[in-house]
Amino acid sequence: MPLWIGPMNAHLNGHKELTSHNEIVTVKPKGEVYIPLSNGNNAAVEVLVKEGDKVKVGTLLAKRSVPFVVPIYSSVSGTVGVVKSMMHAVMRPCDHLVIVSDGKFEKAQSFSPIDYTSATRDELVDFIMNSGLMGCGGAGFPTYIKYKNPVNIHTLIINAVECEPYITADYRTMKEFLDDLIYGTKALLKASTAKEAIIAIKKNKVEVCTKIQALLANEPQIKLFMTPDKYPMGWERTLVYEFTHKRYDKLPSEIGVIVNNATTAIALAQSLKYGSAIDEKIITFSGDGLKHPVNVKVPYGTTVKEIVEAIGGYSAEDVLVIAGGPMMGKTIPTDNFVITSYSNAITILKTTPQEAIPCMRCGRCNDTCPAGLLPVRINNAEAVADLDLIVKLAADQCIECGMCSYICPSRIDVTEGVRRAKRALMLRKK
Amino acid sequence: MKFTFRVSPNYRQPLSTQWIMTELTLCIAVVLGYNVVYYYLNPNLGPEYAIHALSMIATSLVVAIGTEALWAKFYAKKPVLKYLTQSFPWVTALLFVGMMGVNKPLYVIIVGSLVSTLIGKLIFGGFGQNIFNPAGVGRAFSVLAFGGFIASQFPDVVTGATPNQVMESLGWVITKPEAVTAYLNQFNGLWGLFSGQYVGAIGETNTLLIMLVGLYLSVRKIIDWRVPVVFIASLFTFATIIMYFKGMGWWYPIFSISTGGAMFGAVFMLTDPVTSPTSIPGRIIFAIGVAFLATLIRVKGHLPEGVIRSILFMNMVTPLIDRGLDGWPLKAMKKYAFTIGTVFAVSLLTVSFTATTISYKEPYVPEDSIPNLGDPILFSTLPTAGNVNIVSTTVTGDITTFVIETKGHAYEAEWETDPKPNVIEVKINTVTKTIVSVTFVTYHDTASLQYATSHPVFLKQFDGLSIIVDNSVDVVIGATFTTDSVIRAVNAAIAAVLTPQ
Structure with a gap:
């Protein structure tokens, strides 16, 4: 790193100890579950079942094909209800298919399992597409896209960094299914055509590191890569830079790297082995707004409200319900929204008063911005609606990781200012 | 149950601007504190300097905080205490006073601190909006307003010239x-x-x-x-x-x-x-x-x-x-x-x-400079003995005339390869116990400083002073570091008069 650029990351107090070692609680929905039919965008979706149909866990309910193919499977057994609009974890209402659970959780095989070692690469990628697997890192990007046309890929990075504070879902899922992690990694390695796979994990997770290391003894193609305990080490760009010391323009495949989340690898392994799509997920419910922070294992489509009640309720009258971690997760002004197949955490924090004071131009946001932007300058440009300057400052490169607001000692919502700048750019493009 | 909405992220680092400013304030206080202690322990300076330094600091703080409080109440129309805790006037005040020499009278500090806060900071819109470093503005203003007196930090008897x-x-x-x-x-x-083993600005040395x-x-x-x-x-x-x-x-x-x-x-x-x-x-x-x-x-x-x-x-x-x-x-x-x-x-x-x-x-010698007369507080602790030699004592009626040799600055700084003592004539009226006059017989110190010490305005101060107040001369201090030779000579003469034969 040259002298004239900041660290571009920072150590955060993760509060991971709240949920990293206590028992995983299984929560089964008692009545209705709501299967989100879109990802918050209004993509066309074809519903394949009718109201009144009986479904089982794993029954194909609907299919999206534009822009990407995403089949949607049921997470409970029971009766199909109506399509209903409700709040989604992306903080926009969208259509959900109601399934009234019969409480039996009978399973149906969604598709035939395959042996990835004997299948061709194309078969494997098609399998990933049909399993409806979406990246479990939080963005919900269909996994198969990355593997469609790999060109000159040399490294597959399995991202087990989990840098968001409070979240331990990946960690707990890994601990639970270590063998599946290796299995899924090997399958993705084949799909990626890369020569080696790297499992990237924070070096302070000693216990899991040791276990993975032992398992890797007879896996010459897979290596363990221990990263510093910094945020946002789990962001693709930061992680790829940490490992390769190279930067890329749009996608890591430009420099021969594919990145996938560890939970994604595990989910793939389970789909391959059992012929089932994701129906249950380990989700971290943490934060000081909960009486008992804990990881829960829950069918997706279950409402946050139901889960919170099942694990002991809120610890305060006024809370922030955040879909995801506190850095990137959105605050949802209700707890009546559901866990999606790619959710990993719900963070509940007590609402504490917070007041911004004037910016003192200290530039800490500039020094730590993981995208190497100048957030304070973007904020200034946005304040005077100087769109040309916003373009020059590359505001569109911001991923809203929240670092600038986090680091701001004056408690200014810097990230929100950059968001406004990005919106202004979008409006101009239209 | 209330579900509050707030834009993400909802996580903030522990370090706040308020805490940054608190730590910074403590750090500046440590630096200023060193100098106060140094003045206190230095045998040439003593408690009076330390007290003066402290009163400079206090003055600067009071003026800056007071100005911002008034501004908050009457101009910004905001709760005063809250305004102050988000504006940090004390940082500016401490930085400003840290750049001022210890020999500055308090009115200079008052004006400087006011300018720092008001012109340097508030009229731009307060904390975060100012273009110029507020303390720097106050400092620069003081230099311009009070001329060479401030700018050059012209030494008093003890403090000497800045490096x-x-x-x-x-x-x-x-x-x-x-x-x-x-x-x-x-x-x-x-x-x-x-x-920092010398005397200069109270925060910089x-x-x-x-x-x-x-x-x-x-x-x-x-x-x-x-x-x-x-x-x-x-x-x-x-x-x-x-x-x-x-x-x-x-x-x-x-x-x-x-x-x-x-x-x-x-x-x-x-x-x-x-x-x-x-x-x-x-x-x-x-x-x-x-x-x-x-x-x-x-x-x-x-x-x-x-x-x-x-x-x-x-x-x-x-x-x-x-x-x-x-x-x-x-x-x-x-x-x-x-x-x-x-x-x-x-x-x-x-x-x-x-x-x-x-x-x-070659050092620049002004033709007709008038020495600056400083603050009268810094004087009476001067050493009375050492380096003085009474060459002659002449009694004419009530008037006793002493001719005294004393090693001036030439001996300390040794610009000249061949230093000579200053020779000073002190006339004392032994009946009224007052000083009649102090004059230079020969002057051997740095030429550039002669104008100040040997200037009538400086020497005239001694005329008519009582010598029995507390056995030492107490006058408004002069303007150069050579003056200590004069003071020493006068004190030696007084001692000679008062000592029983």
Whole structure:
């Protein structure tokens, strides 16, 4: 790193100890579950079942094909209800298919399992597409896209960094299914055509590191890569830079790297082995707004409200319900929204008063911005609606990781200012 | 149940601006505290200096906080206490007073602190909005308003000239080894200069301590370490160039980073976030710029204390620097490296060229200067004995005339290779117990300082003073460091009169 650029990351107090070692609680929905039919965008979706149909866990309910193919499977057994609009974890209402659970959780095989070692690469990628697997890192990007046309890929990075504070879902899922992690990694390695796979994990997770290391003894193609305990080490760009010391323009495949989340690898392994799509997920419910922070294992489509009640309720009258971690997760002004197949955490924090004071131009946001932007300058440009300057400052490169607001000692919502700048750019493009 | 909505992220680092300012305040207090203790323990100064320094600090604080409180109440119309805790007037007040010499009367502090806060900060819109470093504005204003009295920190009897002021009078070039030693000995040598073993501005003298404080602030991430490091390194480099061209020793670059508030500026003034650029390359360019301008002002300008002026100038171009570096830094690394390199190279070349144009100069002697009369508080603790020799005593009626030889500044600084004592005639009326007159018979101290000491305005003060008040003379202090020879002579004469035969 040259002298004239900041660290571009920072150590955060993760509060991971709240949920990293206590028992995983299984929560089964008692009545209705709501299967989100879109990802918050209004993509066309074809519903394949009718109201009144009986479904089982794993029954194909609907299919999206534009822009990407995403089949949607049921997470409970029971009766199909109506399509209903409700709040989604992306903080926009969208259509959900109601399934009234019969409480039996009978399973149906969604598709035939395959042996990835004997299948061709194309078969494997098609399998990933049909399993409806979406990246479990939080963005919900269909996994198969990355593997469609790999060109000159040399490294597959399995991202087990989990840098968001409070979240331990990946960690707990890994601990639970270590063998599946290796299995899924090997399958993705084949799909990626890369020569080696790297499992990237924070070096302070000693216990899991040791276990993975032992398992890797007879896996010459897979290596363990221990990263510093910094945020946002789990962001693709930061992680790829940490490992390769190279930067890329749009996608890591430009420099021969594919990145996938560890939970994604595990989910793939389970789909391959059992012929089932994701129906249950380990989700971290943490934060000081909960009486008992804990990881829960829950069918997706279950409402946050139901889960919170099942694990002991809120610890305060006024809370922030955040879909995801506190850095990137959105605050949802209700707890009546559901866990999606790619959710990993719900963070509940007590609402504490917070007041911004004037910016003192200290530039800490500039020094730590993981995208190497100048957030304070973007904020200034946005304040005077100087769109040309916003373009020059590359505001569109911001991923809203929240670092600038986090680091701001004056408690200014810097990230929100950059968001406004990005919106202004979008409006101009239209 | 209430589900509050708030934009993400909903996670904040523990370090707040309020805490940053608190730690910074404590650090400045440590630096000022050192000097107060130093004055207290120094046998030549004593408690009165320490008390005066404390009252300067208190005055500055009261004026700054009071001004902002009134502003909050009557202009901003906001709750006063809340306004103050988000505006941090005490930081400005402490920084301002830290740049003032201990011999400054309180009214200078009052005016300076008021200007710092009101003109330097509030009229721009308060904390975060000001263009110029508020403390620097107050300091610069004081220099202009109170003239040479403040600017040159003209020494009183005890405190002596500031290092840069003496350098200024010599054209910033001393090459003769014995002259260098003599010069540095005024400030207890290079180490004394570095570790604050002399009297100057009440926050600036102890370079070593400020360096340690800066280290602490950097580790705590209160300040960006790059700013002081780049500034001091640049200042050192530029001084090294001058040293090389003029054949001076390594003492010169060390001297140049140890005086003139260089370290104080580096740690506390350049790092003021409000008035410096927001990006790292910007801050580096800013620091190089200040070092460059300070070097030029020192060797070519006719004013000492170049650091403050340079900071104010660079404050002015801060928006320009910010604007110039706007872009996507990650994609502009090469451009940044090139810009920083160019700024440094141009500065280096300019300093090299300047170095060839400066030379040792004879001290400047004003024709008809009137000495400045300072504050009357700093006087009566002077040593009465030592280095005095009563050459003759003549009694004519009531009047006793003493001719007294006393070693003046020539002996301490030893500019002249052959120092001679000053010879002073003191006439005392032994009946009325008053001083009749004090005059110079011969003067042998530094020529540039003679005008002040031997000036009638200075010597006239003694006329008619009672000698039995507390067995020592108590007059308004004069304006140069040679005056102590006069005081000593007078005290010796009084002692001779009062001692029973």
